[in-house]
Amino acid sequence: CQVCPNGWLFNKGSCYSFQVKPGPWSHARKACEDERALLVVINDDEEQSFLRLHLKQKYYWIGLQDIETENKFTWVDGSTATYTKWGAGEPNNYGHGEDCVEMTPRGWWNDIPCGNNIDGWICEK
Numbered sequence: 001c002q003v004c005p006n007g008w009l010f011n012k013g014s015c016y017s018f019q020v021k022p023g024p025w026s027h028a029r030k031a032c033e034d035e036r037a038l039l040v041v042i043n044d045d046e047e048q049s050f051l052r053l054h055l056k057q058k059y060y061w062i063g064l065q066d067i068e069t070e071n072k073f074t075w076v077d078g079s080t081a082t083y084t085k086w087g088a089g090e091p092n093n094y095g096h097g098e099d100c101v102e103m104t105p106r107g108w109w110n111d112i113p114c115g116n117n118i119d120g121w122i123c124e125k
Ligand code: GN1
Pocket: 088, 089, 090, 092, 094, 098, 110, 111, 112
């Protein structure tokens, strides 16, 4: 018996896949859906701390965005963000607009342009 598919990590009722493949946020979201998963939805500090252990110096997309309404951050499961782990000064919608969220190597969240090709993404199912 196996709790998660090969290559996925188990924590507290969910399975997680860390993908190191550069691409924009929309690609990351689609890639997770293709695996019958979602771009990761982070609900509490326990989940955040678990994910942080596996970042390996990379930047990953998470399932949070404010594309529709500036500064209304919504998860890909449709929920509004209550728990957050923004870095200092974030989210700042820097420059011409930053509507998608990355997790930086030390675990802090930062809004960046959705079209940026960052290192990868994290799926959850
Ligand atoms: C800044 O400093 P850096 O490049 O890690 C900015 C972020 C922006 C990012 C855009 C404190 O991050 O908010 O999303 O540029 N950080 C600060 O590239 O202003």
